[in-house]
Amino acid sequence: MSSITEVAREARVSTATVSHVINNTRYVSEEVRARVMLAIEQCRYYPNAHARSLASGRSKVIGLVISDIANPFFPELVKAIEEAAFERGYDIFLSNTNYDPERTSHYVQRFIERKVAGVAVMTSEMKKELIDELSHRKVPVVFLDVGEAGMQMSNLRVDYEEGIEQAILHLVALGHRRIAYISGKVDIRSSRRRLEAFQKTMRQLFPDVPELIFYGNFKIEGGQRAANEILATGVDNLPTAVIAANDLTAIGAISQFESAGLNVPRDISVVGFDDIDFAALTRPALTTISLPRNELGRRAVEMLIRILENPEERGVEIRIPTNLVIRQSTAPAPIKPAQDELRRTPMVEKQLV
Amino acid sequence: MSSITEVAREARVSTATVSHVINNTRYVSEEVRARVMLAIEQCRYYPNAHARSLASGRSKVIGLVISDIANPFFPELVKAIEEAAFERGYDIFLSNTNYDPERTSHYVQRFIERKVAGVAVMTSEMKKELIDELSHRKVPVVFLDVGEAGMQMSNLRVDYEEGIEQAILHLVALGHRRIAYISGKVDIRSSRRRLEAFQKTMRQLFPDVPELIFYGNFKIEGGQRAANEILATGVDNLPTAVIAANDLTAIGAISQFESAGLNVPRDISVVGFDDIDFAALTRPALTTISLPRNELGRRAVEMLIRILENPEERGVEIRIPTNLVIRQSTAPAPIKPAQDELRRTPMVEKQLV
């Protein structure tokens, strides 16, 4: 009920005309247009989106794949994407994979069935075959930091190195040399990229300082465990600063350091990554490398729509900058005997690298 | 391409048979079924959901309306809803209203166009007319704590009183009497409901203690401002405990109290509301009234599907319990002269109530 036919009858025109009035797809005289508009009002008519996309092949829905909405990184990203999509008349299908490849495939299948206009893949847990499946169906895709741009596929490449380099230089300027890194799991691509960026800069600056790499899991609890491991290296070898792979990890580490009687930042400086909303509100407020989720979200939608509108063009790769936000969790390196001792034995350490 | 027609041709049967195989809607011999399955494989066929719901009238998509995904209350709720919906084969359209009625109407309109199977309204920013619109189109709806159950509408009624009463009794058992409350904005329904629950219990227990109500905005910063106002009441009149309308408010209040030199919980106890994931990880870990978002989400989907399956039945109202989770932000009331003084002048205070 309340279909285009009814409106057409009410306005005494054909359904074609009604369609053209709604979509502005061809000239319709003012008089007829007015009649149609009135009829639409009177019938309380809303076009049926299914019939519409069946007939036209288009759809105005974007599939959004994320790994875990409970991770504070994502809500802020989702918000940005949702906002950008809304402005352009697109709705979003939300799919939370929980890092489960099974669920991911299920969702990709559904996206294809639902004929989404495009898919934003904001997780790295996506198998190659799925990407091929999407590519085969000519569904535009935009990735976050995975794979390369290609036909119908664009990529947002986060420049982790930039922010990490800033963080390291900031710490170095404060007198730090022994800087540890708490990584996420290495089987997550973005985690690996961050780690590599850290290693690269450190090797350039301090080829003779041994690498201090620990492992968490992108969650608070993982940060706590890694902090314990750091503490277990003994007071003499304690790093004076720690960079964590994400803010949750940093928060966990800070809490553990403080439980152990250390003061952050007096005894040890901590830098996070992501700049989640909470980062500004912890005590001490977290110095962290900001990954601009707002821009990320906006760009993702923009790129998707760009592919939609120019299907022949190749997808592109866009660089997303990261940069350091200095708050209260970093301070000048403490001057302790341990440090001096350290400086006296660079050659030994060099062998360790 | 790759439509049901193609599959039918490939399997040498009619499209009807293919459809029946896919949907199990009537008996098909093993032999033919096998042929059809094979053809589906070979054609890499995925049914077109639009054609499907156009023909059948059904849709398997749930519209989810929330106010702000950046508020930590929501991601956890969204996750639960998404999970429950996924299990039942439903997808969700996410709509973040940002507390903007304009956007809300826009979204409701889109939901109608997209012929969603049902709508979960997890915000109170929804005008009556919109609800009527949905009701007029016979779209099943489930509300969180708004309006009443009716035809095609169910309601999840959160029992705020239960948890708040537990919180107050807990504080009273610790010796507190001057308990302040930091409310959210009163134009938000759930905020009002919480405030009223607090007032009701307090009046029953302490008819002669003046009410100490302050106002925040459900955000951290609002909690900080409210805490300042509390501090401004002067040391002699300081409440010994504060209950906040949500955890963010509580976290803001704690940080402000500590900035002012007070120790939480030694000098002042603080109770939050919601039990967001972070609540367990703040220092001190937050004593808070838990609102089980997991159950909330699961129930919401259940109720929606129940209406879908029994369209003639009236919607129902389900009570969702809340209960106190005790952590480290509450402790025995400090014994100070200010307290004694207070106890000596109950009659004066009574007049103030």
Add this chain to the structure above:
DNA sequence: GTATCGTTTGAAATCTGTTGGTGATAGCAG
């Protein structure tokens, strides 16, 4: 008076499924 033209509108095909009605085939009883 007819051919031409641009403008405005309509008829009908199309998109891809679902589903009720119908027809064909086989098995079985009489």
Add this chain to the structure above:
DNA sequence: CTGCTATCACCAACAGATTTCAAACGATAC
């Protein structure tokens, strides 16, 4: 062998839009 009942698959009519093709129109030109 006929008639009846299951059993199984097909035909065709939808669902509600978009879009192509063409008709109708008055105006203008010749």
